[in-house]
Amino acid sequence: MILAIPRGRVASYGEIAARADLPRRARLVGRVLREAGEDMTLPWHRVVRADGCLAFAPDSAEFIEQRLRLSRENVEVRGRRVDMDRFGWQRDLDAELWAPDA
DNA sequence: AGTATGACATATA
């Protein structure tokens, strides 16, 4: 599913789990990503926590990596979190907030 | 089997 996350957006573990027919399996997603970290080809950097915070400590190399990748994907990382209201994948209000049909 | 921990989420104070 992570493969389905559009470029320039981020999805929370819970959202991904839900889309994968796995409600309450957010941690499973995290676990899978951790396992995949060994040989990953997935856009893991587009996966953040429900509140937009990156899953790593702000001083962690992974945090920096993810933040860098996200910024490269046009996603602004404010301090230690991303604006889910703007870059959130499931968010559809974006269309009205940032892409008004008018 | 029971306890502890984890790239998590939600509720409450």
Added chain:
DNA sequence: ATATATGCCATAC
């Protein structure tokens, strides 16, 4: 905003 508590599923000891 942070701290706690509970739920959740899978692993590790």
